Amino acid sequence: MSAAITASPLRRKRDWPKHSIIWAFILIELFPLYMMFQVSFKDNASFIRQPWLPLWPGEWQWDNWVFAFKLIGPYLANTVFVAVTGTVASLFLAILAAYFFARHKLPFSGFLWSAFLILMLLPGVANIVPLFMLLKNMSLLNTLLALILVGVAGAQVFNIFVLRHFIEDLPKDLFEAAEMDGASHFQQVINIVIPMASPIIGTLAILAFLNKWNDFLLPLIILRDKELFTLGVGLIYLDGEYVKQWGQIMASYFLASIPLIIIFLFTMRLFVRGLSAGAIKG
Amino acid sequence: MAFPLSRQKLLREWRLYFFVVPSLVMVLTFAYFPAASAVYHSFFDWSGGEAKQYIGLDNFKRAFTDSTLLNSFVTVGALMVFNLFKMIPSILLAVLIHRLFSDRWQYVYRALLVVPMIVPQLVTLFIWKFILDPNLGALNRVIEATGLKSVLVAINDFFGWSVFFEGVPIGWLSQPELILPALFIWGFPWIGTVGVLIYLAGLQSISTEIYEAAELDGIGPFKKFIYIELPLILTQVRLSLVLLIIGTLGGYGLQLLLLNEYGGPGGRGMVPGLWMYNRGFVAGEFGYACAIGMILFVVILSLTIINNRYVRVEK
Structure with a gap:
């Protein structure tokens, strides 16, 4: 205006x-x-x-907060572990794959590209039952590793899709110069792609983190041991208690939001942009 | 840009395939395999173990006569209508914010809108459950305090329903007749942060000259919305529509947590996704659950195709 x-x-x-x-x-x-x-x-x-x-x-009543911290603390730690590992792993794999698609046209790369894109049409709902059986057969039920692996697989398509176009738009001279100096492809990814693409990587990371933080269906289905609960399952069980201590419950809810509040304070701009960009592309 | 390689260079670049292999393996294992397995098992009587029996199309025949499943599609249709209606406040809010003359306030409001995002979705869900609580919840207290309760009771007596009674708290999530209304109220005032932000991004492209010209022609605020603002965010509105259809049809987390595996009292909140979950993980009929998943997949896919065909998204 x-x-x-x-x-x-x-x-x-x-x-x-x-x-x-x-x-x-x-x-x-x-x-x-x-x-x-x-x-x-x-x-x-x-x-x-x-x-x-x-x-x-x-x-x-600070007791509520003490109680909440004792209750939610381990769940928080599990969720942070899953979300951070999952985000880092999924972005790293996606960067490598996007580099493959963006830099050279090798035989079969067109075919592989459509293999990834078709996945965008598959709705996750129909998959959940066979996915559960698959994890059972791999004896990954009741492990945090299962959450990480499924999360990484689920995040690939969208991240590769966004990153490929971003890497294609990077100046080609940079890569050629690096090749002259004898840099391997992996070195090019580390030294050129990751620094140059850091804004988009940051945005994608926030989206991935938010997604994992909000996930509760998969953890609810596969986690059994209380020590392994992530926030989602922990809060669901807390909700199921018969006599509700509202103060303690609300303190737990608030505590569950704190990591997101911290991220939000530091990355407000990426947050806002990531949300609008992600929504447009998604 | 990607470009074709000479044979010689290809021999040198073969290592590049290793870059795509990890992603590919993950996707094949955790996305393609379960999908294929769902198609395969939808033709079997399978309770999750080694033993399974091929039964042809029996699962699908059963699905088409399964009254719970058929009713669940009616319910999800109603939810879809609710959600269409719930798109309106976000559009209005985006237009209101956009029409402000001060840039600073626009930024402040945008930031304030993002604040609810820091609360995990699950927590939002439970807080709403708490708001709908019959004895302690904010909703019933507001209804009592404003005297709306006696109006509701009067309407109830007039039509002869047995839903609202004087002196009895309203059980939003425990009375079968009230499940759908409760799901409608859920999330009031229905502001979707992401929605508002993308509408605002679309509105940004309107130049001030257009507004000034409209003002000179004496065009009122309502006509401004119809002729200037709405056409510009139509792309975004259609996009939200597609996401909304996919999300509403496939979603069942809300119903699972707000009600239970059976869709709450009287099964009024049962949606197809929840019935699939229920058959699979509660009843152990995994083959039948896969068949429900397949049907749901076909419905979602065809609606998405219709959408892409008739609701063009111009870029």
Whole structure:
């Protein structure tokens, strides 16, 4: 919007109805967050007495948070492990494969490319039952490795698709110069592709991380041991408790969000761009 | 750009194939193999073990007379209509934000919209379950406090339903008649962060001159939306539509967690994906579950093809 319009006081005056509607939307949207935060400091008695307003900071029940940390802490560690390993591995493999497709046209590369693209049409739903049996036969049930492997496989198509076009657009001179100096393909990937493609890699990494953080169906189906639970399964079991301590539950929910909050604070720009770009391509 | 190689160079570059092999192996094992196995097993009576029996098309015949499955397609159709309706607030919000004159506020609102994304989806889901809780939930308290409850009870008495009663908390997720309404309310005010962001990206291409010209012609805010803004984000709207169809038809996580494996009381929340999950992991009828998966796959695929054909996405 041009500066001339902003300057006009008349226009600014007419903006307030829009502002109030937007604020109404946003406040309702943020209301669950507010509830989560303030209830996390209450015990059931004070919550039932006064559900809406927060307690005075002096009366805050930090016990809830201690309980939540003890409960959720191991799940958090498992989820971070799965999400980080999975994200790194899937991006590394995708970069290599994208480099293969982008740099040279070798025999069968067209065929291989369509083999990847067809996967975009396969909806994941129909696969879940045979996937479970496959993991059972590979004796990967009840392991975190299974989550990582399936996650890596699932992320390949989209990442290769985006990265291939990005690598194709890199200046060709760079690769030729590197080849003159006797750099192998692997060295070219490490020294040229990864540094040059770092913005798109960052965006893809955030999307992959978010995806893994939000995943709960696969962990629910394959994990049995409490020590291996990821956040998803852990929270589902917490929800199944008979007598609910809302304060403890809300504190756990909040704790489950903290890693995402940290990432969000540091990578706000990538976050916003990654979400819109990912949505357009996806 | 990729370009063809001479024979001699090919001999030197063969190692490059190793770059694609890891990805290929992963995809073959965890995506192609299960898909092929699903097709294969949909013709078998299979309970997951070694023993299985070829039964031809019996699984599919059974599916077409399975009233639960047929009803679940009706339910998912209703959810689709709900979700279409739920697209509207995001579009309106994007247009409102875009029409603001201050760039700074636009940025602030965009940032505020991303904030709910930091909450894991599962947590959002459970918080909504909590909001719908009959005794403690925010929704019932709001309904009681605003006097809406007596209106609902009056409507109830007038039509002779037995859904709302004075002095009894409304069990949104425990009364069969209320499952679909609860799924409709779920997520109010239905702002999809991703949706708003991509609509805003589409709106960005409208220049100020067009608005000024419209203003001179005395075009009101509603006509501005119909003639200027909507055509420009139509591409994005259609894209969200495709994603929405795929997501709604195939999704069952929400129903599984909000209700249970049986689609809640009276099975009113049963969707095809959930029935597949139920047959496979609850009843152990893996062959039949594969057949349901196949049917679902065909439905999704044909809807996607129809979409690509008749709902063009121009780039």
